Amino acid sequence: MKKNPVLGWAFALPAVILLILFLIYPTLRTIQLSFTQGIAFRPEPYVGLDNYITLFTRDPFFFNLRNFPPTGAFFTTILWLILFVPIVIGLGLMIAVMANAVRYEVAIKTIVFLPMAISFTAAGIIWRFVYSPDPNTGLLNAFLMAVIPGFQPVPWLGRVDLVNFALIAAAIWLYTGFCVVILSAALKSLPSEVMEAARVDGANSWQLFWRVTVPMLWPTIVVVSTTMIINVLKAFDLVYIMTNGGPRNASRIIGFAMYHETFQNGRPGYGSAIAVVMLILVLPFVYFNIRRFRVERQ
């Protein structure tokens, strides 16, 4: 390692300046804005904790405990976490293990991974099409009408009780391939002796999966879950394109609510408070990331 303070800083400086200007300063400024109304994007007039108090007590579209289960962007994000994360990981693991046992493994993984290549915007259009209430265009309604006699077309994205499940299904379609690719790579790196030993001891496929494969893949499962949780906490595009938060604001999630309040509703101070809530929610994962980096370095 060469000791040369000037040279080291000279190489790092362009990056450091950009990071300060675009990430560090704006984040601090957003925290400041969250205590104001943010008129014309300036930190004035000062309102103290009003934005936060409104968010958690008076905004039925953000934090609403009067319904059961609770509704609003905050709880819809939690619904995403509860449904999306386990399903996408479970499905990813299932496909990785099944594909591992067939000759056309690469083809399956490529097909499932393909959605990762396209934008959320394009994926949003694809799924609006699938969910179309017109049975001449919407594949889902057409399929259900063909299979179930007397089935009436359902406006999947137009119903308060269904919209979030429809969005989560589209997100699962998008992200499963990512989980498959990472979990499949981890699966192939498992020592085959362990599998063989378990099999010789008389373990069947089911036991082998739950008692050997899953425990050995656990560190990878944790990393992929973390990634998926962060993706949910930051998500914006899919909701914006597919429903714009509707119908009747039922599909708002935190990442969308921030954009909506700031840019569509013209309340930058309030939107900044939502951004700070997002920041607080992802913060525990900063610690996780740093710890992982330290482990990788050793």
Add this chain to the structure above:
Amino acid sequence: MTTTTAPRVVETPRAIARLRPSPRWLLHIVLVVIAVIWLAPSVGLLITSFRPPAAIADSGWWTAFSPARFTLANYEHVLFSQGMGQAFRNSFLITIPSTILPLIVASLAAYAFAWLDFPGRDWVFLGVLVLLIIPLQTTLVPVLQMFNGLGLNGTLHGLWIAHTAYGLPFAIYLLRNFFASLPRDLFESARIDGANELTIFSRIVIPLSVPALASLMIFQFMWVWNDLLIALVFMSNPEYQPMTVRIQALLGTYATEWHIMSASAFVSMAVPLIVFFALQRYFVTGITAGAVKS
């Protein structure tokens, strides 16, 4: 001993690692169903994009082959009458500099973090790891205000700088890890031979890091090309809006005009799909390493 255990012994490690659900035909059926579920939505929209509007309204895309009525008119229409042609050009104008610039800035910084010793280095790098996870949303308003003040709002330059800065934490993280894995002897012998740091960087580190740089380049290219949020906020000038922003604008007017929406979506998907199939190996490496960025 030899005869009874022989079948076990010839099994390859791969075969042993397999889980064999019984019966086996069930496995094939499940996998085929999964493949169909994953392909059908995209294939449906693709077929629709080649059908005349009247046919789209009359019948499902799954009946499109009897009788086959296909046309390129939808693509002609969105490219030349709905601004998708111009947006396509804009996506390139935005994406190419936004891919190259962060690569240059990040590789310089990553070299410093991996192989140069300077005061505060570890703290700055720790800072980069923290920034890796900051949601973009927490930076949008102050950056927009800064851009308004500097006249950068709605310009290509503004978007290039923003994408460069937002791409840095991940690019530095990935490259630093790769650079740090290069053998130490390489640097020491070059320094003994009197090479300066810039020479070591450009003649040794960069040529040896082509695979990492390629993965990163593809990741950043796809990320910028597919970005909606940053362009939506900072590109107020319709002249330079990329395809993602154009599509959401079309959605406002033509939400159920499927001949327009399907063709527009596929125009925007063409380049990512080509990159995906042509450079799949680098692409998968980049995306999986980029797990933490979003």
